[in-house]
Amino acid sequence: MEQIRIGKTLVDYHLVYSSRQKTIELVIDLDSGFTVKAPAGISKEDVAVNLQRKASWIITNLDKMNEVIRNETRKEFVSGEKFLYKGKHYRLKVIQVNEQIVSSLAFTHSKFIAHVPANLPEFDYPRIIQPLFIDFYHEKAEKILNQRARKYLVYFEAKPSLIKVQSLKNKWGNCSKTNQLRFNWRVVMAKMSVIDYVVVHELCHTKHKDHSRAFWNEVQKILPDYEGRKEWLRINGDLLKI
Structure with missing residues (x-):
């Protein structure tokens, strides 16, 4: 790239x-x-x-x-729609099985596959499938964000007292006074370089609680090209939703 x-x-x-x-x-x-x-x-x-x-x-x-x-961000959750995951778009395929099936969502590395009851009308797909996507993103975000945090912890003496993924309004991450890190599950829809930026950003807040020059210098030490990643998130952040 x-x-x-x-x-x-x-x-x-x-x-x-x-x-x-x-x-x-x-x-x-x-x-x-x-x-x-x-x-x-x-x-x-x-x-x-x-x-x-x-x-x-x-x-x-x-x-x-x-x-x-x-x-396209107002999803109908029907076959053919595209959903972001780690910066790439993947199509959804909805398969109606039988009336007794418990709805589920799987990711095959080339597409998303949702299994739904045969008697479920298409207009009701969002009510059933959207929570499955949220669960998928939340689970993947827990794994990926913890992995990326471990990678960058070598730059820090103080370790986070908590790393948690949850819904955050108008924020991609948050660092508390006691160094508890919380991340928005939606960030897992972004490309990995942007995910890393969000992780490093919050880890740097364990040293500097503000956005002072010292804070940004700390970010730059780890990610010399952080400005491009920050800019990408500013421009494209509102696309990371379902």
């Missing part, structure tokens, strides 16, 4: 080289995000120069794509 700074925004893109490509082609879509197709042999520096020339087009079309995604 490559990055380019356009104004104050860091833009991620996939750079694909092809001997059949004669010119640089820009592709933006919901499935693969932003892809740059370039002729074989062209340098990354020349690609970056070309992207800066087309900065306005890139930002405009990324905004359009994000607007489409925002419009």
Whole structure:
């Protein structure tokens, strides 16, 4: 994954080289995000120069794509809808089984599969399937956030007195005066680099309870590129919901 700074925004893109490509082609879509197709042999520096020339087009079309995604956030929980997990979109497949089945949700690393009773009307899917997704995200967030916290604890002498995943209004994480860390389960929908930023952010609050220069210096020591991750979350945070 490559990055380019356009104004104050860091833009991620996939750079694909092809001997059949004669010119640089820009592709933006919901499935693969932003892809740059370039002729074989062209340098990354020349690609970056070309992207800066087309900065306005890139930002405009990324905004359009994000607007489409925002419009999709009111889910109907029907087959074909896409749901975020660790920064990627996965389709949902709903399978009606029999009237006695207990509804369930599984993730197969390529899609989500929900099993529901055969007599469940489609308009009632959100009532049954949405809580299954919330349980899935909550369970995965518990595992992933604890794993990532353990990875970064080597940078800290004081250890958190608690690490807990829960629903947090308008916050991705919180560090109490007694170093209890709480994380919003929705962050597990973001890509791993952003999850790591949220974890490191709250761990740094075990040293600095405010957002002083000393705090941000601490974050930067661990994540030198934290500003790009922070910016991604600011721009895309409202997409991380169901």
